[in-house]
Amino acid sequence: MNKKTKGILCVISAAFFFSLMSLFVRLSGDLPSFEKSFWRNLVAIVFAVYAMQKKQIPYRIEEKKNLKYLLIRATAGTVGIFCNYYAIDHLVIADANMLNKLSPFFAILFSYFALKERIQPIQLGFVITAFVGALCILKPTGGIAAFPAFIGMLGGMGAGLAYTYVRKATQNGVKGPQIVLFFSVFSCLMSVPFMLPVFVMPTATQIGFLFLAGLAAAGGQFSITAAYTYAPASEISVYDYTQIIFAALFGMILLGELPDYLSILGYLIICGAGIAMFFYNKRDDQ
16 A cells, blocks of 8 residues: 555545544534633543553654744644634534635645645646535535634634644654644643633533544544645645545434435535546556
8 A cells, every 4th residue: 555545544534533523522512612622632632642652752852843843733723723613603514614624725735835745737626626516515605704704714724734734744754643742732722721711511421522522533633644644735635525425424324414415416526536536646656
């Protein structure tokens, strides 16, 4: 299995975990978004420490220049989470998710400027095709110029920049668990001053769902970190749209939500773009 294929599988795995995380966050009920973010990253810290102990990875970052990349990744990722949660709280969920799915576009753009990675026109075409499929599924209801929508777009931008610097850091020798730990600790600390003034004591059921959300988030973080270690964003980020398919399946099976014909059309478009991208990359390797 070559590196591109591994990267694709890791992105799909991350999409599954992040869609599962969204399900558990929704099931956790009416809690402040900063509190949900805190619990999500707190669980990720535990798993990151365990992974570093098991693999005997040092906590210290050897090269000082990598601290800059980690800070950019952590700051952008934290802003992305906060903005995404704010958008979910103030927009139609479809609008918020659609804006967050702009992250692969931003990842490709940032990769071009920060990593000097070349973008093939056909690859860009596949990404645009997948985005059209996402629009069919999400069916945004408008209000794109409103302030919450602008914040949601910043969330997608933050996620795209974070993914770019995940690859930048790993290219310079930083290990995946180091990146996850640094980001999770940073995000937890940033959540505290916003969480305390509006803190709500969760019930036992809510704690359970928040733990599961954090567990799924940890799986997503490790998967997405590994993905951009194996391959550049311009070649694998399109597969991030499989998160929409997983979310739709969870909605159908667990929440009783049935997709309409536009959603089904979107699934077909995204799957078609993903399969075409896979065979294009495979031919390129050969």
